[in-house]
Amino acid sequence: MREQRVHLMPRGTLVALVGNPNCGKTALFNLLTGSRQKVANYAGATVEKKEGRLPMPDGAALRVLDLPGVYSLYPRSEDERVACAVLSGHSPGEKRPDALVCVVDATNLRRGLRLVLAVKRLGLPCLVVLNMADLAAGRGLKIDPEALSQALGLPVVTSVAVRQGGDAAIRQWLFKRPWSHGAPVHELAAGPDALQEHDRIEADHAVVQDLLRRLNLDSLVPDVLSDRIDRAVLHPWVGPVILLAVLFLVFQAVFAWAVVPMDFIKSCTDALAAAVVLALPDAWWRDLLVQGLLAGMGGVLVFLPQILILFFFILLLEESGYLPRAAFLLDRIMGGVGLSGRSFIPLLSSFACAVPGIMATRTIANRRDRLVTMLIAPLMTCSARLPVYTLLISAFVPARTWSGLQLQGLVLLGLYLAGIAGGMGVAWLLKRLTRAGRQSRPLMMELPSYHWPTLRSLALGLWQRAWIFLRRVGTVILLLTVAMWVLASYPAAPADALGPAIEYSYAGQIGHALQLLFAPLGFNWQISVALLLGMAAREVAIGALATVYAVVAADGGAATALAPMLAGQWSLATGMALLAWYIFAPQCLSTLVAIHRESGGWKLPAVTVLYQLALAYSAAFLTFRILSLW
Numbered sequence: 001m002r003e004q005r006v007h008l009m010p011r012g013t014l015v016a017l018v019g020n021p022n023c024g025k026t027a028l029f030n031l032l033t034g035s036r037q038k039v040a041n042y043a044g045a046t047v048e049k050k051e052g053r054l055p056m057p058d059g060a061a062l063r064v065l066d067l068p069g070v071y072s073l074y075p076r077s078e079d080e081r082v083a084c085a086v087l088s089g090h091s092p093g094e095k096r097p098d099a100l101v102c103v104v105d106a107t108n109l110r111r112g113l114r115l116v117l118a119v120k121r122l123g124l125p126c127l128v129v130l131n132m133a134d135l136a137a138g139r140g141l142k143i144d145p146e147a148l149s150q151a152l153g154l155p156v157v158t159s160v161a162v163r164q165g166g167d168a169a170i171r172q173w174l175f176k177r178p179w180s181h182g183a184p185v186h187e188l189a190a191g192p193d194a195l196q197e198h199d200r201i202e203a204d205h206a207v208v209q210d211l212l213r214r215l216n217l218d219s220l221v222p223d224v225l226s227d228r229i230d231r232a233v234l235h236p237w238v239g240p241v242i243l244l245a246v247l248f249l250v251f252q253a254v255f256a257w258a259v260v261p262m263d264f265i266k267s268c269t270d271a272l273a274a275a276v277v278l279a280l281p282d283a284w285w286r287d288l289l290v291q292g293l294l295a296g297m298g299g300v301l302v303f304l305p306q307i308l309i310l311f312f313f314i315l316l317l318e319e320s321g322y323l324p325r326a327a328f329l330l331d332r333i334m335g336g337v338g339l340s341g342r343s344f345i346p347l348l349s350s351f352a353c354a355v356p357g358i359m360a361t362r363t364i365a366n367r368r369d370r371l372v373t374m375l376i377a378p379l380m381t382c383s384a385r386l387p388v389y390t391l392l393i394s395a396f397v398p399a400r401t402w403s404g405l406q407l408q409g410l411v412l413l414g415l416y417l418a419g420i421a422g423g424m425g426v427a428w429l430l431k432r433l434t435r436a437g438r439q440s441r442p443l444m445m446e447l448p449s450y451h452w453p454t455l456r457s458l459a460l461g462l463w464q465r466a467w468i469f470l471r472r473v474g475t476v477i478l479l480l481t482v483a484m485w486v487l488a489s490y491p492a493a494p495a496d497a498l499g500p501a502i503e504y505s506y507a508g509q510i511g512h513a514l515q516l517l518f519a520p521l522g523f524n525w526q527i528s529v530a531l532l533l534g535m536a537a538r539e540v541a542i543g544a545l546a547t548v549y550a551v552v553a554a555d556g557g558a559a560t561a562l563a564p565m566l567a568g569q570w571s572l573a574t575g576m577a578l579l580a581w582y583i584f585a586p587q588c589l590s591t592l593v594a595i596h597r598e599s600g601g602w603k604l605p606a607v608t609v610l611y612q613l614a615l616a617y618s619a620a621f622l623t624f625r626i627l628s629l630w
């Protein structure tokens with residue numbers, strides 16, 4: 001029987017924000033609807049349509065859609081297809097918008113107005129918004145919205161999306177219904193509607209040139225400051241030095257700045273555990289609270305400061321406009337392994353989390369490049385690995401400093417580089433093995449103006465990350481550490497037991513069974529169970545280890561510091577082998593689900609799991625064997 005899908009369309013008036021990439025659509029969307037979608041200073045920050053609600057003065061609400069940026073209405077990449085499908089009314093589960101807000105970067109009218117012409121031909125009521133009016137004014141651009149409106153036959157307003165109230169004129173237009181359709185303008189009629197893509201773009205280009213000339217807006221106003229900064233940042237050898245220095249600073253900071261807040265959180269959870277032990281009677285639920293919840297969740301929570309420091313830098317880089325420059329600098333290296341600089345931003349997003357990174361591959365027009373990028377995205381070190389890395393580093397790498405350089409920070413940077421090297425190695429192999437991989441694809445990427453990130457957006461971004469992390473600790477990690485405690489505590493040891501009680505528990509049994517597989521890597525049974533539970537989410541392994549060792553210690557059970565405990569129990573070779581495992585292992589279900597969704601099948605996720613397992617096993621095996629020789 002043929003499958004039939006019925007889409008239920010939500011009711012209500014629908015307005016969509018459309019525009020070139022990076023013109024400020026999402027910033028406006030957030031302002032209009034009070035949402036907190038990701039705003040970033042590079043093309044392709046939004047790759048999926050997002051909905052919000054704008055309350056109207058009459059009590060009703062408008063449905064507002066934020067769309068991925070488009071260069072034209074001839075989509076080339078997946079994110080452009082998402083936007084164009086909405087505009088043409090072919091988006092699954094969504095009706096055609098009732099009106100459009102066409103956002104134009106006021107500092108780049110030439111490109112923005114070409115899209116306005118195409119959008120006007122869609123025949124929907126449309127408001128043209130000249131956003132970034134503050135930057136345009138700063139550069140001495142004088143645009144008369146009234147004259148432009150006359151010329152376009154559409155209403156035109158200005159906006160500043162990064163200022164509270166900077167959307168006032170848009171609201172005013174949206175609140176005044178019914179919206180009028182645009183007026184036909186004779187000068188804009190560039191040839192018949194049925195022109196082919198290339199001819200249509202050429203014709204629109206000519207119309208826009210003519211229009212700008214008539215309005216005295218055709219002189220190019222260069223962004224002097226950005227150009228000056230770029231002279232250093234994109235310099236063939238100064239550029240890479242700056243890039244390395246930036247990365248270096250980030251990893252040093254993750255260790256150096258986090259010490260005080262981490263100690264604070266640790267002492268809080270320890271004190272809480274001690275107080276609970278004193279206050280509550282000795283019962284199974286006290287053990288659950290102390291050895292399960294406090295040890296497990298506290299063990300993960302302590303890494304919040306490091307995660308926030310990492311995100312502070314990621315947000316700074318995203319908002320400043322440096323990222324596309326880094327992509328540009330790395331294009332040659334990426335070309336060497338059969339990818340283009342286009343893959344850089346999706347890969348870089350994967351350092352936060354592979355899931356948005358895999359979504360961001362939608363901006364890569366070439367399908368082969370897109371699939372390879374998805375395949376290697378999980379090797380980039382996501383923030384969930386950070387707790388595992390820093391735990392093992394603080395257990396096994398001495399906190400030594402050489403003239404201001406922290407050894408631990410260097411090792412952390414090394415782990416990140418190992419992940420990158422692994423990903424590049426896989427891409428290089430695929431380039432050698434496939435014909436498509438050997439074709440070179442030039443990088444076309446715009447370099448946005450540098451911006452100062454606003455304190456508000458930084459604070460908001462950090463708060464969002466903190467919230468995501470805390471929610472994870474409060475849900476997945478909580479559930480799995482409770483599961484771990486149950487596994488580690490039951491069944492109780494028989495009366496005539498010789499070994500420690502935990503050896504008889506389910507965790508002990510499962511761990512010993514798995515150990516057959518992991519013993520060649522130097523992993524003991526505790527690590528083996530922790531890895532099993534850690535398949536769901538990486539940090540769970542830490543909570544699981546904390547719980548197992550808390551149950552083992554069972555000394556009335558304050559949440560003892562995990563790192564010194566591990567240093568005492570494991571050999572250096574085991575600790576390092578576990579680090580090597582973590583660089584490559586496929587320990588995240590959501591990543592695999594994302595690869596499935598974005599690639600449209602199970603083949604790619606299956607390949608990902610298999611190659612990652614093979615890499616992880618070999619890397620851990622070699623590390624353990626080599627270090628054991630010492």
Ligand SMILES: Nc1nc2c(ncn2[C@@H]2O[C@H](COP(=O)(O)OP(=O)(O)OP(=O)(O)O)[C@@H](O)[C@H]2O)c(=O)[nH]1
Binds near residue numbers: 027
């Ligand atoms: N100064 C200034 N900056 C703005 C304004 N609007 C947006 N920005 C900045 O421009 C950058 C891009 O904003 P976004 O809202 O992410 O742009 P977008 O159109 O959604 O981009 P894509 O999702 O990539 O298509 C961000 O760094 C914003 O902070 C504005 O009116 N003035």
Ligand SMILES: [Mg+2]
Binds near residue numbers: 068069
């Ligand atoms: Mg956006």
